[in-house]
Amino acid sequence: MAILKHIASKSSNYGAALEYLIFKHDELRKTPILDQNGNRIMRDEFYLDGLNCEPYSFDAACQQLNREYQKNKNKNEIKSHHYIISFDPRDSTENCLTGKRAQELGLEYAKANFPGHQALVCTHMDGHNGSGNIHVHIVINSLRKLDVPKQSFMERPIDCKAGHKHHLTKDYLKHLQKSLMDICMRENLNQIDLLSPSLSKVSEQEYYAKRRGQINLDLTNLELLGDGFTPAKTTFETEKEKIRNAITDIAKRSASFMDFQNLLKLEYGILVKDHRGRFSYLPADREKFISARTLGTSFDREHLLLLFQCNAAEKEKQQCRVNDPMDALYIKSNLRLVVNLQDCVKAQQSYAYAQKVKISNLQKMAQTVLYVQEHGYDSYEKLYEAAESIDRKMATARSDAKLTEVKLKKVNEQIHHLGQYFSTKSVYSEFLKAPNKKIFRQTHFDEIAKYEEARQFLKRDFLDEKFPSMKDLRAEKELLMCTKDARYETYHYFKERNTEIQTVLANVDSILEMEKLQQREQRPRAKKRSYDMSL
Template sequence: MAILKHIASKNANYGSAIDYLKYQHDEFHLVPVLDESGNMLLREEFYLDGLNCNPETFDLECELLNQQYHKNNTYDEIKSHHYIISHDPRDNADHDLTGERAQAIGLEYAKANFPGHQALVCTHTDGNNGTGNIHTHIIINSLRKSDIEPQTYTERPIDCKAGYKHHLTKDYLKHLQKSLMDICQREGLHQVDLLSPAADKITQQEYHAQRRGQLNLDIANMELLGDGITPMHTTFETNKEKFRNAISDIAERATSFEEFQRLLKAEYGILVKDHRGRFSYLPADRQKFISARALGSNYDRDRLLRIFAENARNKERNNPHLAADDPMAILFIKSDLRLVVDLQTCVKAQQSRAYAQKVKISNLQQMARTVAYVQEHGYDSYEKLSDTTDAIQSKMAKARSGAKFTEAKLKKVNEQIRYLGQYLSTKSAYGDFLKSGNKKSFRQAHAEDIAKYEEALRILKQHSPDGRFPTMKDLRAEKEQLTIQKDAQYDTYHYFKDYHRELQTVCANVDNILGTEREARREQQQSRKNEHSL
């Protein structure tokens, strides 16, 4: 299970990289381990080589190259790139992986993927804080030392020339991952698919935060146990891990996005929005949404919608009487089905024979997809398909009506907030007006504030006939709730709208298919009549 990590460093001290590779370090605090005399301790086992440089003078050679091309002089420039190949601990026993063999793999990998760069290749056998997994560090100067031949992963001519910097793109990173997978497969080592998104995406920062937190929690629990107290928590969770657990907990119970949204807000205080085909989450203590991509593929839109659909089917099987009352009893995932083109009305197809042939092939594909869609969704008759389309249209209209109603309520609440603020800001001026001896002159001097107060008072009484005005806090809480409700209702409306549009496409294609079959039968019958007459 070799994995590849990448770290971009802006540290101008290249010598610190050599120190890290050669000497023992405390990974939790990222500081060297010192002996009693204050000297750094060499690692017990490591293998160090250099590419296009002497490993002992890597720092000096990098600085000279930077001076030659006048690069890496400013604080915010990336000075080096650090790649880490971490092998599965099982490879040690299962496949006889040793430090020498891992170093040879690292050297081969660095030569193939970072040509022209000054690089340090170093293999450690102690793992991260003694975990035991063999891993190889590849540290390259961000500036290229010599020209190279164009490679499959290079995008620009300058990516092959000396004096230009290492340019890591998405395609380049995929190439690096694919290259590592190929080498591990060739060597018979444990390997996972690095090109697929991680189910739980844990960054380097989160990984170290979790380890530090767990260590601190273990120390605190040992103190509690020493005092005879049983600790309440034994496992430390980062904030992102708490979000993942909360999302997983609600996803196991929700049968629709609206229910998922409501329960996540009610039980964990986390807002979720569906924007541009992606889910994003906002905890109560943050100002910025966290994308599902940052949490892992287990929390993205497509997977969760499939889970909701499965939960709804299970709920329907266990409680058949609820199916008729559940507005989301039938869930769908949008397909790429398109309308069949009518060649009789397509002007471009009539003008171009080649285009007409292309449309015919496309029509055949769409017809096949339509037949597969009908079979997959169990539409055993045209009437059932038509009835489902009408039912979804009705649900769409109902969802839109509910969203419009909530939108109207939200508009009234916004109006109340506006006029309550206006009322509170001018209340003191109106109080002074009531206390003044010469009200006429006071009104003339403060005509605008008094007019705003009276206007706000009139509007608020219209909303509250009993004369009891709501507080600003209550209005804002109601506004937040109505906003969430409105967004959820519009999501439901768009859901049914997409569903209805897809069913309309299916109906149109089915009509076209049936019409084509009828036309073919008529032509066949006419041909038989002609043969019989002859």
Template sequence: MAILKHIASKNADYGEAQRYLIFQHDEYTGKPVLDENGKMQLREEYYLDGVECDPFSFDMECRELNARFHKNQKYDEIKSHHYIISFDPKDRDECGLTGEQAQQLGLEYCKKNFPGHQTLVCTHTDGHNGSGNIHVHIVINSLRKNDVERQNFMERDCDSRAGNKHHLTNDYLVYLKQSLMDLCLRENLHQVDLLTKAERKITEKEYHARRSGQKKLEERNRQMISEGITPRTTVFQTQKEYLRTSIDEAAASAHDLKEFEQILSEKFNVKFKISRGRFSYLHPDREKPITGRNLGTHYEKDYLMGVIENNSHLENTGKDRTVQKEILPKEKIHTPEHPAHQQEIQTKTDTPTASFEKSGLRLVTDLQRCIKAQQSKAYAGKVKLSNLQAMAKTLSYVQEHGYNTVEDAEGRLAEIKKLASSSRKELKDIEGRLRQVNEQIHYTGQYLANKSVYSQFLKSKNKRQFRQEYSSELALYEAAVKFLKEKAGGGKLPTLQTLKAEKEKLLMQKKESQEKYYYYRDYQKELDTVCTNIRSALGQSQNRPARKQERDSIS
């Protein structure tokens, strides 16, 4: 997947960009890598071209242009713009992308989107930290050199004239991303939607902090192991990652904002705040809160309110329906090969189920992996108390539902997993049929909307001229007819009323199937929590071999 990054620079030394593109630099410090004689070393492989300039006199030509138009003379002016196109590492192996091809794509992209600017286009094949992903650097002088023909993406008339600065707006950035996506799709390269916000937003700064922190942690752990000390943790966690993990767990069990705030405060020592309708979170080791927008879309108001409201809805509807006795029988669980078991699963899958009533069980926190607990004894005490409360609720749950051994609970969990899987498959099938019907409705409407134009086309004397005047309408009609005939398979085309009736029927089936799937999904999560807490209390590993498992009494 190719991604686009933009950096605005106020550095008046244009030669620094040249040196970075040509010579080796340290990835973390950004300083040149020197040989034994103290001289900079050329990169092992790079491709360099200039647009509207000579690549090796880029700095001099930029300064001359700035002097001619009396621009870029102040220290706080943006002197250059640096765009980076990073291709997916899989493009090299699976799609045959080479450095030469990437350079040509970079030149094409540059000439199309930055016409009239002095530009350096340079392709590196080494990738960040030896990852091997091919990437293209595009460095442009912020001042336009030549007049060019005005393009659709130019928002102002002056954006096409010489002597004016490069103007990057949000709409223009969206256009640049779309242009890159179209380029990669045309070349059959891996690509994702760059216009959709990330659910978990990992910035470059956080990425480097996580890598350097993990490296330091591993060095410290090696030193501790050499001294005979067992490290408590092997995974480094940034402050943002700690917040994401805390918010995910709190949102999964909260039924309103007050409970959500209480869980974050009591269990994770994270302060929750709402300011101007935006959610923000204060890490225990920070003084300034971090907004949900900086963490990702799954940590902003709209998404979290949807999760919390869904939890509340499931709890309220679950109280009105008595399905607990049906779903939690105390009879012996049959093996998968037993016919009675197959019949029981089939009956439960076909029967609509009510929303699941949650019991509020939570996972026991592993003190060995909780960094905050290792740093603060007071916080560790709170975690121990919380663990005791969670284990008390787990024991009460086990006794209430008649599980005498660990294997009883895990057997029930395996059964519910199968029911959840089958109900999810059923839901996906219905959604697939619904997509097909929606597509048929779309093309049927397109067919009916342009049918009169096609009738006029058949009656017209000069069909060639008529097609030229109504080319778009005729193209839409013919595309709709082709699609509908393929779907009909030579039979009669369904009417719009028939399709809409089928859609309504599928929507009702989808709603029932969703309720069933959500029920088994939540039930599976709860049983999984129960089994995990039991294993933790008994000091057993979740992944130990089956030959070592024994029937442990938990009653």
């Protein structure tokens, strides 16, 4: 999975970047590794090229350009940008990615996305964390050296002019990520969706803080083990990691924001603030809130509120089940109907089969009696009432599920028409501004017809209200899907119970009918009077 990382540097020491690329460094301490004589050690294998400069005179070329345009003189100015493309470790074995090929891809990427800049492109063959992944470093001077043709990703007119600085925005970063994804897809390399927000966002600072903390904790634990003590903690957690774990734990058990807020404060001492549509968290040992954006999308307002709604739907389903105390103890049985021998043609034709059916009926009757006793049905009326109650619950659950299904279908139609509305809105705007509307309508008849159809549908659904956003409709769809699944699960639960209790009811009827028949057969018959006709 190729990933892209960006580091902005305010250091005016351009030579430090070159030294990092060609000499071995301790990644944890950010210091060069020295040999026995105190000299720096060259990296085992690397590929180095320069764009718009000689690679080994990169520092001098950048400083000369800065002097020429009188830029990058202040301490707070960003002097260089460092982009790192990390390829998946599997690419070297599965997709035959070599260092030379990775360097070619890095040069292609730098030329396409940083035109006019002085740049170093260097490929390393080993990951700093021992993963062995091939990665490409691209270090550019923040000041552009050459005028270049304006590209689609350039947002300002000066972004293609020499003497102006590299301007990284969210849209530009998305373009860089998409460009990398396109290259990986073209080369059949492993790739993830870089455009989707990270579920759990770990910054470089947090990553190295965790590594340093783990090393220090391991050293402390070694001392404790040497003294004969058992370490209480073996895994180091950063402050943000503790917050993530706490939120994950509480969110699973919360059905509303109030539940979430109260439980998080009670169990972990973390305050939650909902401000301007965003969640922020304040641990007990901090004075400044930590925004959900720095933790990842799994901890933001939209994701958590949707999770709370799903939890509430699940809670409602469970509540519906436990209204009957016996429902909480329900275990599906294997009860079957008792076979009526008088209606079974095969049993009437075969004595052996009839005997087998009789034995089976006795087993089913025993299971039925056991079921009735376990569930406390001490009268036929109670059993019948329980069957009626479960049948009503099944019908209600089915009705609720069908109603949710209808609502979901409606929301899907709204999403479809809203997408159609937005996709054709620009054409309709041009139509309104066109000097000859008749010709324009004939040329764009399909688009205009789709726009008018979508607008009419949405106006009918939302009347005079403002049309909702696609994001809101999709969130509503997610909630309805979750609710539908929960309600159908409840329906299937009661359906199974209804089938079971109807079987019990039919078996009880059969047992009672047999008892009546036996009583009738065992009743003594009245003796017929005999008369002596000889008289």
